[in-house]
Amino acid sequence: MKKRILIIGASGQIGSELTARLRSIYAPHKVIASDIREGDETLMKSGPFEILDATDYDAIEDVILQYEITDVYLMAAMLSATAEKFPMKAWNLNMNSLFNVLNLAKDKKINTIFWPSSIAVFGPTTPKIMTPQRTVMEPSTVYGISKQTGERWCEYYFNKYNVDVRSIRYPGLISYRTLPGGGTTDYAIDIFHKALKHQKYICFLNEKTSLPMMYIDDAIDATLQIMEADSANLSIRNSYNLAAMSFNPEEIAKEIKKHIPDFKIIYQPDFRQAIADSWPQSIDDSQAREDWGWKHQYNLEEMTKIMIENLNKE
Secondary structure, three states: OOOOEEEEOOOOHHHHHHHHHHHHHOOHHHEEEEEOOOOOHHHHHOOOEEEOOOOOHHHHHHHHHHHOOOEEEEOOOOOHHHHHHOHHHHHHHHHHHHHHHHHHHHOOOOOEEEOOEEHHHOOOOOOOOOEOOOOOOOOOOHHHHHHHHHHHHHHHHHHHHOOEEEOEEEOEEEOOOOOOOOOHHHHHHHHHHHHHHHOEEEEOOOOOOOEEEEEHHHHHHHHHHHHHOOHHHOOOOOOEEOOOEEEOHHHHHHHHHOOOOOOEEEEOOOOHHHHHHOOOOOEOOHHHHHHHOOOOOOOHHHHHHHHHHHHHOO
């Protein structure tokens, strides 16, 4: 049976780029984008689009049946910093949307699910350096609690109902194609925009706050690789650790100054500092590398060059 794909949350940072990549691989009419709101002009013109509320089971089922969907990528979520402001709204979106697609798969209406988890599943008691695949979690944010809970349900549905759900724990993701989306790691996107526009950035984290990060192309590659992997090779059915690079605001500022010598960074930590302090500084992703051949391509130097070159064109 040939793939027909539905992306829920296609207008977001990851969803928009994932849609573009999938449409470059498959016929555009076989990749259905959807979101609660319309996306940008490129997304809307590149293939079919449906307005869809990720918490509305009946609406999702209707789209799945209409387009004979086989695979669902559930990218809709309320991210860390925003979720702290609207905890119940975040819980409702992040959890009910997952239950909707898990139950559709349980009822054999779709074959495979991709659902992203996050480094937010880890907490203050988690080992900070080379955080293991299996370790203490105890997340301290609404976003992290919802992602840890989601991981447990994914594994449960796999074990209980043989639902083929696949997941990776994204680190902070960086892209020039989309604006920051309300995540704590999004400083590493905003800093480039402010550096080019104002030669100055006011950072809400302190200079030594190291966090796991990844250039968006690596994240999209990982997403496609795990979805193409042989099911028999996947030993993790909650969510895989994933890593590429780790850096702090001081290090990324130093790299930016190589391209923009007058750039200045000012540190004014806010409530997001406590969120970042609860997360790992580096990730051990050896299980993903062993099980499905994961390899990252981009480091801080290469990513900085790509970001500045492309944002300068705008």
